[in-house]
Amino acid sequence: MVLIYAQYARITLNRFTTSFFLFSFVYCFVQGIVQSLLFSLDLEYSTLTDGIVDGGRIPAENMTFLEGSRGRLHLQMCNDVPHGQSPYPCTTILHSSDPLPDQDVRSLRGWETGISVIPQVDLVIITTPSQSLVLSDQCIQTLLYPSQILQNLRREDITWISLQFWLLAISFLAIVNDSVPHILAVLMTRTISAAWSMYAIWRGLYFKANFHELFADPSTPCALDLFDEYWSKRQGYEIGDLVLSSTGLVFFSFLSWTLLKIYNAQSFKCVGAPDHIMHIHKYLMALLASLQLEIFVLIAGMGLWINILTDTAISRISAHTGVYKALYITTVILLLPWIAMGWYAIRHELKRTMIVFLAIGFVITTGWAIMFYSIVFRWSFMQWPYLGCFTVASFVLLIASIILGVVCRVNFGKGLRQYREHLFLYLPPHPFVTKFPITVHAEETLESLNFAPDAFAHRSASMSKHKSTTSKRSTRTRSTSASSMRKDARSFYDMDATSPPPPPVYFVMQDNELAGFDVVSPPPPRTGYGQQQQHQYQRQPPPPPVFVTLPHSRSTSSSSPSRGPESGYTYPLGTGAVGLNEGKQTGARGPGPVPF
Numbered sequence: 001m002v003l004i005y006a007q008y009a010r011i012t013l014n015r016f017t018t019s020f021f022l023f024s025f026v027y028c029f030v031q032g033i034v035q036s037l038l039f040s041l042d043l044e045y046s047t048l049t050d051g052i053v054d055g056g057r058i059p060a061e062n063m064t065f066l067e068g069s070r071g072r073l074h075l076q077m078c079n080d081v082p083h084g085q086s087p088y089p090c091t092t093i094l095h096s097s098d099p100l101p102d103q104d105v106r107s108l109r110g111w112e113t114g115i116s117v118i119p120q121v122d123l124v125i126i127t128t129p130s131q132s133l134v135l136s137d138q139c140i141q142t143l144l145y146p147s148q149i150l151q152n153l154r155r156e157d158i159t160w161i162s163l164q165f166w167l168l169a170i171s172f173l174a175i176v177n178d179s180v181p182h183i184l185a186v187l188m189t190r191t192i193s194a195a196w197s198m199y200a201i202w203r204g205l206y207f208k209a210n211f212h213e214l215f216a217d218p219s220t221p222c223a224l225d226l227f228d229e230y231w232s233k234r235q236g237y238e239i240g241d242l243v244l245s246s247t248g249l250v251f252f253s254f255l256s257w258t259l260l261k262i263y264n265a266q267s268f269k270c271v272g273a274p275d276h277i278m279h280i281h282k283y284l285m286a287l288l289a290s291l292q293l294e295i296f297v298l299i300a301g302m303g304l305w306i307n308i309l310t311d312t313a314i315s316r317i318s319a320h321t322g323v324y325k326a327l328y329i330t331t332v333i334l335l336l337p338w339i340a341m342g343w344y345a346i347r348h349e350l351k352r353t354m355i356v357f358l359a360i361g362f363v364i365t366t367g368w369a370i371m372f373y374s375i376v377f378r379w380s381f382m383q384w385p386y387l388g389c390f391t392v393a394s395f396v397l398l399i400a401s402i403i404l405g406v407v408c409r410v411n412f413g414k415g416l417r418q419y420r421e422h423l424f425l426y427l428p429p430h431p432f433v434t435k436f437p438i439t440v441h442a443e444e445t446l447e448s449l450n451f452a453p454d455a456f457a458h459r460s461a462s463m464s465k466h467k468s469t470t471s472k473r474s475t476r477t478r479s480t481s482a483s484s485m486r487k488d489a490r491s492f493y494d495m496d497a498t499s500p501p502p503p504p505v506y507f508v509m510q511d512n513e514l515a516g517f518d519v520v521s522p523p524p525p526r527t528g529y530g531q532q533q534q535h536q537y538q539r540q541p542p543p544p545p546v547f548v549t550l551p552h553s554r555s556t557s558s559s560s561p562s563r564g565p566e567s568g569y570t571y572p573l574g575t576g577a578v579g580l581n582e583g584k585q586t587g588a589r590g591p592g593p594v595p596f
Contacts, residue, residue: 010176016262017175020255024171024186027248032164034244038237039157045230046150048111053147055117056124056140061316064145065090065383066210072097073213077141080317081379093141094214094221102218106133107225139222142214146227148312149207155307156386159300163193166296180263181288187256188293194245196389200238203385204231280411284346287404291339294397298335301390302328308380308387318376327367334360342405349412358405365398 011021061079068074073096076082080089108115110130118125124140126133135143167189174182208231215222306328308314309321318324338360345353371377381388 007176010178013175016255016258020252020259021171021175023248023251023255024168027244028164028168031241031244031248032161034237034241035157035160035164038234038241039154039161041230041233041237042150042153042157044112045227046147046154048115048226049143049147049150051115051117052124052126052135053140053144055119056135056137056143057119058141058144061313062144063313064093064148066145068096070209070213073210075142075145075214077144081375083375083379093138096213096217096220100219100221103223105216105218105223105225108133133224135224136221139215139224142221145214146211151312152384152386155304159304159386160193162300163189163296170292174259178263180260180285181292183256183259183263184285184289185292187252188289189296190245190249190252192393194242194249197238197242197245201235201242204235204238207231208235277415280408280414280416283404283407283411284416287346287401287408288343290397290401290404291342294394294401295336295339297390297397298394299332301387301394302331304387304390305377305380308384309376314376314380318374320374324371324374324377327371331364331367334364338364342401346405346408347417349417351409351412354405354409354412358402358409361398361402361405365395365402368394368398 010017012018059079062077065076065078065082066073067076073094074092075094075096076090077093078090082088082090108126108128108131110128113129116127118127122137124135124137126135167186170182171186173179174186208227211227211231214220216225216228217223306325309318309324315321338357341353341360342357344350345357372381381391
């Protein structure tokens with residue numbers, strides 16, 4: 001129950017997270033319904049054409065091959081994949097440019113309630129409750145082409161329906177985990193979906209023209225108006241899907257961009273990360289986004305290929321079906337553990353685990369690259385653009401994951417993990433969620449770096465009055481930066497006026513590199529807090545001094561303290577460098593870190 005409340009708190013964190021989740025939920029079901037209508041229509045006409053073709057007793061290993069352009073279409077039937085072999089495995093069914101005697105164009109009425117297919121010697125009799133039609137063997141062979149097209153469209157519909165629920169799942173994970181990779185995966189998937197919807201409109205018109213030229217013209221063997229109503233209905237559904245995909249892309253682009261800015265600010269605003277950390281973090285986010293997309297793209301691409309391999313004429317043509325199935329099963333078994341391994345390794349900078357991750361990724365990529373040596377795979381890749389798109393996307397993501405993985409592995413140990421993990425984190429205020437600290441280990445970190453103890457004092461607000469004009473300007477700049485960051489942090493969490501400010505974070509730099517950091521306890525409530533809020537935050541004693549090592553490369557004295565990089569620097573939250581106090585032996589008080 002606590003977990004449910006925590007997830008609800010994340011979803012309702014602010015208007016952007018709530019809108020993102022609600023739009024994801026609505027678009028999932030609305031687009032899922034549209035895709036379901038497309039699937040129902042494709043299934044209906046696919047069942048019709050399959051029944052007619054099966055009644056024509058066409059061998060199961062035969063498939064069609066269409067060449068040419070509008071007005072010069074060349075439809076062939078093949079019992080093997082044509083690749084220049086001798087004898088050529090294809091025979092011509094129809095040249096649309098060949099003159100044939102005209103006949104009256106017919107229509108098949110009442111087939112929705114059922115048909116009866118009666119094969120004869122050179123023809124097939126189709127009987128419905130309202131009429132009977134006689135179709136020649138050449139017409140039946142021609143109908144094998146739309147039968148294969150409709151089967152592929154059914155596979156596409158199932159994939160798109162699955163995609164909607166996968167999008168809803170990763171959108172939910174993006175919100176409850178404040179996950180930048182999930183947001184990027186959603187945005188990229190929405191972009192690809194909108195692009196494919198535009199392509200589907202053009203492809204529908206292309207198929208409609210081909211079907212009319214092959215079946216519905218008076219000079220064709222069939223002269224049968226069977227698909228005009230089908231394409232009219234399908235075009236209406238495809239336009240609706242395009243509108244939903246386009247508007248969804250606009251909405252989610254705005255929401256994703258807003259959330260990305262918020263989550264990126266949340267990740268680094270509290271630590272004032274330098275530029276090289278930000279660059280490393282971008283590579284990390286790109287890798288995690290690629291892994292998220294691979295979960296669906298690679299599984300869907302493999303599923304489409306295996307379905308073709310087991311449920312079409314390819315299953316009787318392929319000579320290495322067992323090898324392809326073994327590769328598919330191996331990939332399915334390794335995929336999710338491989339993605340989880342990469343996700344864990346790059347977040348915790350585990351070098352050996354990362355090497356294993358890269359090795360498995362190389363094996364998977366190599367195995368599927370070898371598939372292009374297969375003639376039947378290349379044939380399916382070229383004949384079905386949908387499979388080709390998923391295959392190309394899978395390879396792009398696999399190669400990108402390996403390259404980005406190598407880049408992330410090279411950047412291990414350069415400070416990203418320390419910036420990400422050693423923070424004093426809070427869940428957003430919510431009636432069901434309370435703030436909690438995550439312990440940091442600054443003392444162990446500093447001790448492991450061979451730092452010897454020394455002390456520096458914390459500067460109070462009144463001390464700034466005794467500084468020079470330059471110091472005042474520097475302090476004012478730091479205060480403005482800290483105030484702006486504090487304001488942004490509150491706006492993200494929807495903090496009210498009674499919320500305590502976030503705790504200060506101190507970073508110790510030596511030779512322009514991160515040496516360590518520490519976090520002090522949250523400050524007590526400000527004067528004027530109501531009794532109802534004060535009991536939630538106990539007053540804390542003043543924070544103890546932080547002891548750090550200050551290795552000196554030159555001699556120093558109390559009257560002339562060293563202020564070079566050799567002495568060390570501290571970086572307060574989101575501000576410039578402030579020198580450490582080195583004058584404690586003579587009672588001098590150097591400027592300490594300015595808390596956030």
